[in-house]
Amino acid sequence: MLKTVLKTSLTRRRIIHGVVFDMDGTLITSAIDFSEMRRRAGLSPSDADILTALQRLDPKAKVAAMRAVHEVELEALTKMVLKEGVVEICQELDNFGIPRALLTRNMKESVDHFHVHQFRLPPFYPALCRETFPEHKPSPEPLRHIAALWGVDAAELAMVGDSPRDDVVAGNRAGAVTVLLRDPDTEWRPLDPEQTPHFTVSGLTEALEVLRRECVLVPPRERKGSAQCSLAGA
Known part of the structure; x- marks a missing residue:
């Protein structure tokens, strides 16, 4: 398992009101x-x-x-496989009222196929792809749009994905907490500071552990109140 890597600029536990996930390589094994x-x-x-x-x-x-x-992309649909830990992390977020969104550069047909044939929980909302939003990662605008829908700031989101160039850069530009999924057998170094995540993990199970330990996950409805139902220390 990868050792969790903390970015030096994250000096305090950040409050997170929602989690945004990449799709290919994060929620599913990418066959593209x-x-x-x-x-x-x-x-x-x-x-x-x-x-x-x-x-x-x-x-x-x-x-x-x-x-x-x-x-x-259509040819890859038949090879789509849900990654380990997807159901568990989403169920836990749902249980505590933490919204989750999907943000992908893939097409809408792939997102629909994922929701219908792979994912058995309530769908991600919003689920943004290149056909449903005018800008795509690494632009921070999709994350800002999601934050606005949830009534929070983009800095109060966590962006989870496997691409330093797209997911991490988009999250960092939006001011979100960034979590990078990396193969523990693959050596990797960030090409520039924008591609450096706050945390590096080996899978979604560890991603949830890191967010619980290093951040405070609070439902948006409690944004201006107490964090009695937060996942911190649960």
């Missing part, structure tokens, strides 16, 4: 072949951010490339 996606879309292997690269194409080429991206 991004190399094949780039090949079919006519992109270069050096185009790390596929969605950004697509925006540079002329309209006709962009339509064809998006069709190719969609095809690869």
Whole structure:
């Protein structure tokens, strides 16, 4: 198991009123072949951010490339598998009134498939994807939008994901607490300060343990009151 890594700037226990999860690689095992996606879309292997690269194409080429991206994502649906700890962390958040959202760069069909065929609890709300919100990670705007829906500040959210470039950067730019899921067998170093999470964990079970230990999880309805129903120390 990875040793939890604390970012030096987190000097006190932060109050968290809601948790936002990435989907691919976080809630599900990602089966998307991004190399094949780039090949079919006519992109270069050096185009790390596929969605950004697509925006540079002329309209006709962009339509064809998006069709190719969609095809690869559809093929991955049949291989979608729920990751360990998803049900447990979501049930515990639900039991204590902590809202949970889903934020993905994937398509709406993938989100719908996840909710219908993989996830047996009430759906994530909101569930934002590239088709339902105009901006995508690493922009902080989706997180700010979620915070506004819940009536809290973006700094009172936790962003949980497996991508330093997308999830961690989006969370850090929004001022949220960032939790990075990493394979314990994979050596990794942040490329720049924006990609440095507050915590690094090996899975969702440890993510919940870290949030309970290092933060104070309080339902939004108690934001201006006491934290009697918080998960801290539960």
